[in-house]
Amino acid sequence: xxxxYFKIAIAVLKRRKFFTxxxxxxxxxxxxxxxxxxxxxxxxxxxxxxxxxRGRSLYLNTTTRIHTKHxxxxxxxxxxxxxxxxxxxxxxxEKVAIASIFLPTNTYVNNKKMVIDMKYTNxxxxxxQEFEFLEGRPYTAQEIANRDHVAVITEETKREYFGEETAAxxxxxxxxxxxxxxxxxxxxxxxxxxxYGNMYVPYTLSKTEIGNTGIGGSYTAxxxxxxxxxxxxxxxxxxxxxxxxxxxxxxxDKLLSYVDPYLTSFTRTLFGKDESSGVGTFIxxxxxxxxxxxLLPTLNLININISRIMERSSEIGVRKAFGAxxxxxxxxxxxxxxxxxxxxxxxGVVFSAIIIAIINNSQMLPHLYLTINFxxxxxxxxxxxxxxxxxxxxxxxxxxxxxxxxALKAQ
Amino acid sequence: MLKHxxxxxxxxxxxxxxxxxxxxxxxxVIFAVFTLVVYYYQNYRKPMNFDYERVWAVQFRIEERPTTxxxxxxxxxxxxxxxxxxxxVEAVSFTSNNIPFAMSSTQNNVNYEGLHIQxxxxxxxxxxxxxxxxxxxxxxRWFSKExxxxxxxxxxxxxxxxERLFGSGEAVGKLLDKGSERPLKIVGVINDIKExxxxxxxxxxxxxxxxxxxxxxxxxxxxxxxxxxxxxxxxRLYKALASHLKSAMIEIEHxxxxxxxxxxxxxxxxxxxxxxxxxxxxxxxxxxxxxLWYNINRRKSEIGLRRAVGATGQSISRQLVSEALVxxxxxxxxxxxxxxQFPLLNVFDMPASVYLIAIGLSVLFIYALVVxxxxxxxxxxxxIYPAVALHED
Numbered sequence: 001x002x003x004x005y006f007k008i009a010i011a012v013l014k015r016r017k018f019f020t021x022x023x024x025x026x027x028x029x030x031x032x033x034x035x036x037x038x039x040x041x042x043x044x045x046x047x048x049x050x051x052x053x054r055g056r057s058l059y060l061n062t063t064t065r066i067h068t069k070h071x072x073x074x075x076x077x078x079x080x081x082x083x084x085x086x087x088x089x090x091x092x093x094e095k096v097a098i099a100s101i102f103l104p105t106n107t108y109v110n111n112k113k114m115v116i117d118m119k120y121t122n123x124x125x126x127x128x129q130e131f132e133f134l135e136g137r138p139y140t141a142q143e144i145a146n147r148d149h150v151a152v153i154t155e156e157t158k159r160e161y162f163g164e165e166t167a168a169x170x171x172x173x174x175x176x177x178x179x180x181x182x183x184x185x186x187x188x189x190x191x192x193x194x195x196y197g198n199m200y201v202p203y204t205l206s207k208t209e210i211g212n213t214g215i216g217g218s219y220t221a222x223x224x225x226x227x228x229x230x231x232x233x234x235x236x237x238x239x240x241x242x243x244x245x246x247x248x249x250x251x252x253d254k255l256l257s258y259v260d261p262y263l264t265s266f267t268r269t270l271f272g273k274d275e276s277s278g279v280g281t282f283i284x285x286x287x288x289x290x291x292x293x294x295l296l297p298t299l300n301l302i303n304i305n306i307s308r309i310m311e312r313s314s315e316i317g318v319r320k321a322f323g324a325x326x327x328x329x330x331x332x333x334x335x336x337x338x339x340x341x342x343x344x345x346x347x348g349v350v351f352s353a354i355i356i357a358i359i360n361n362s363q364m365l366p367h368l369y370l371t372i373n374f375x376x377x378x379x380x381x382x383x384x385x386x387x388x389x390x391x392x393x394x395x396x397x398x399x400x401x402x403x404x405x406x407a408l409k410a411q
Numbered sequence: 412m413l414k415h416x417x418x419x420x421x422x423x424x425x426x427x428x429x430x431x432x433x434x435x436x437x438x439x440v441i442f443a444v445f446t447l448v449v450y451y452y453q454n455y456r457k458p459m460n461f462d463y464e465r466v467w468a469v470q471f472r473i474e475e476r477p478t479t480x481x482x483x484x485x486x487x488x489x490x491x492x493x494x495x496x497x498x499x500v501e502a503v504s505f506t507s508n509n510i511p512f513a514m515s516s517t518q519n520n521v522n523y524e525g526l527h528i529q530x531x532x533x534x535x536x537x538x539x540x541x542x543x544x545x546x547x548x549x550x551x552r553w554f555s556k557e558x559x560x561x562x563x564x565x566x567x568x569x570x571x572x573x574e575r576l577f578g579s580g581e582a583v584g585k586l587l588d589k590g591s592e593r594p595l596k597i598v599g600v601i602n603d604i605k606e607x608x609x610x611x612x613x614x615x616x617x618x619x620x621x622x623x624x625x626x627x628x629x630x631x632x633x634x635x636x637x638x639x640x641x642x643x644x645x646x647r648l649y650k651a652l653a654s655h656l657k658s659a660m661i662e663i664e665h666x667x668x669x670x671x672x673x674x675x676x677x678x679x680x681x682x683x684x685x686x687x688x689x690x691x692x693x694x695x696x697x698x699x700x701x702x703l704w705y706n707i708n709r710r711k712s713e714i715g716l717r718r719a720v721g722a723t724g725q726s727i728s729r730q731l732v733s734e735a736l737v738x739x740x741x742x743x744x745x746x747x748x749x750x751x752q753f754p755l756l757n758v759f760d761m762p763a764s765v766y767l768i769a770i771g772l773s774v775l776f777i778y779a780l781v782v783x784x785x786x787x788x789x790x791x792x793x794x795i796y797p798a799v800a801l802h803e804d
Contacts, residue, residue, distance in 0.1 A: 022701050025694065025697060030694075033687060033690070103660055106663050108642065108646035111643055111646070112642065113642055176649070176653035176654075176661075207473075295436060296433065296436050297694055299429060299432055300433060300698035301698075302429050303429050303430055303698050304701055304702065306429065307705040394429075
């Protein structure tokens with residue numbers, strides 16, 4: 001039966017090539033745009049080099065201090081002092097990576113200006129983040145404690161500063177200070193805020209954090225749990241820790257801070273309100289956008305499908321006259337439509353693969369490599385089915401209500 | 412004629428319902444795009460009113476500063492003199508973080524005689540700030556040394572804020588924030604500048620004169636350099652700054668680069684949106700074309716009959732195009748009903764003119780689209796021979 005429907009569908013597609021072209025154009029381009037967007041979201045949300053342990057990591061990027069009476073509030077990354085004293089001393093986590101947000105600074109080599117985004121880290125940063133070392137090694141806890149001027153640089157920084165020669169063991173000057181390069185790592189795109197930097201140096205060398213014993217600063221933390229099961233325990237422990245933090249200045253009387261899984265740590269900053277994490281809002285916004293975006297192509301497809309069906313009224317009339325029930329006809333038509341959308345879907349995947357290859361090659365965002373993986377494909381398939389179903393149901397219903405007499409007469 | 416067309420369409424309302432819905436949704440999408448385009452274009456046409464070409468911004472993130480007022484003044488004064496003595500430097504001013512094209516902003520409230528204006532951009536700057544950025548004064552003067560130790564803190568406001576506070580009246584000499592700890596005295600009004608980039612709207616702005624307490628937190632420096640200042644000089648400037656600001660992280664940026672980055676932040680989403688909208692329009696146009704074409708093929712006998720009783724080919728094609736236009740008019744009326752709510756309810760705080768122009772443009776656009784899509788099918792219909800068409804039936 002299905003094979004039969006398939007044959008009919010192909011025959012119908014071949015008959016009116018212009019309509020087929022319009023339908024396929026609409027479906028494939030809608031899917032192309034949706035797939036490219038999904039690939040980008042997938043890149044943002046799912047584990048990426050070097051942040052591969054996202055499955056059992058919790059993130060802390062901002063805290064909020066509120067004065068309930070004045071309604072004033074302050075929001076931002078934390079000081080190293082705060083993270084070290086309250087987060088690093090927690091019992092449940094396996095490791096706590098503390099790193100500053102990236103701070104740009106200049107250096108001038110051979111009359112050329114270079115902007116270097118520096119990141120100050122502790123030693124555990126190198127255990128939590130799985131960087132690929134092309135040369136040398138990370139700096140050690142001992143070197144950090146000694147306040148040695150050591151640095152890990154990225155491949156790109158190495159190429160710009162040293163050219164093609166090896167860099168490990170050589171000196172790089174940034175911010176008017178000379179650092180000994182201990183290692184070179186593969187570059188990271190700027191979209192990975194917790195990992196991105198061009199040059200990593202020990203936190204003990206930070207000039208701006210000396211003596212900062214407040215809560216606010218420029219550091220964030222990644223907390224690695226021993227297992228997935230430990231994550232909720234860490235969250236609970238953190239809330240207990242936060243409740244005990246003294247608020248030094250009279251400006252604020254309430255401290256809000258959460259350790260969250262990766263996506264939640266961002267949605268909370270963007271959409272979160274009070275206790276809610278904002279993930280729901282985020283998913284709602286994305287879904288509304290996708291639905292609205294698919295609305296026009298769907299309407300278009302419905303329109304074309306109606307025309308198509310009316311064209312086939314003679315066929316429908318004959319089949320009805322020979323006893324086919326309305327339901328059979330509706331099924332047939334919906335299946336035909338899904339076959340059409342699936343063909344459009346395959347084209348869409350091909351187009352998006354081309355566009356993603358172009359984006360990756362053009363390096364619009366340096367070191368960003370998007371991929372179409374199974375998650376993205378699954379979403380595309382789902383979109384295809386929804387698309388086919390939505391645009392097939394109304395015309396099919398219209399068709400099934402066609403009277404045999406009218407249908408036959410139309411010929 | 413028009414009434415007749417309406418009747419024709421009304422008789423087939425079920426068949427046309429989806430088509431009209433499609434035109435309605437396309438109109439709303441196009442309206443959204445045009446609103447943004449018109450808004451940005453109106454902003455783009457306004458003059459920048461300041462000169463960023465040869466201005467460099469230095470950010471120094473500093474934690475250890477001198478503690479007393481005097482030593483602080485000395486610390487920053489020495490640096491300033493050292494910079495001014497460099498032959499490539501024209502003017503220097505320390506400022507708050509909200510320099511032109513920066514992402515950070517500081518906003519405050521301004522009070523005058525019961526008027527309470529919120530979200531006024533608040534800048535702190537020095538006496539040479541107007542020379543660094545090439546600001547032009549509308550009335551009054553920029554602050555200077557003579558303002559030191561004045562009873563009221565001197566401020567300069569922009570034209571936009573002046574209009575909101577005083578209308579066409581005089582602003583110079585008036586006192587703001589009366590009754591507060593330290594009232595402000597307006598000494599000058601500058602022409603509006605677009606410091607958020609070419610496509611941003613003008614906002615209220617107030618410039619306060621930096622005093623000793625400001626040096627506790629200021630970490631931004633604007634430098635106007637002479638023509639010909641190159642990377643070699645930038646390297647020297649960096650060394651000079653680094654040797655003076657020992658505990659700071661320093662970054663030098665050029666305002667021209669910052670302007671490009673800021674403009675891109677507006678343009679890139681805009682371009683992506685236009686590509687997406689363009690794709691939707693092509694999609695709709697193809698669909699419209701296909702459906703109209705198909706409908707005409709089905710109405711061959713009707714058209715043949717009309718030709719037989721004497722209608723010219725031209726009038727047939729005109730009838731079909733007008734039918735499509737009537738169809739879109741119904742959809743557009745509904746669309747305009749929704750679109751008009753934006754200026755009426757003052758959504759998104761844009762000027763009403765932007766919405767009205769956008770509505771006009773979108774209506775024209777949809778009509779043009781429909782006409783283009785109906786022309787070819789109409790021409791085909793005109794070419795139908797009555798004999799052939801009637802024979803087919």
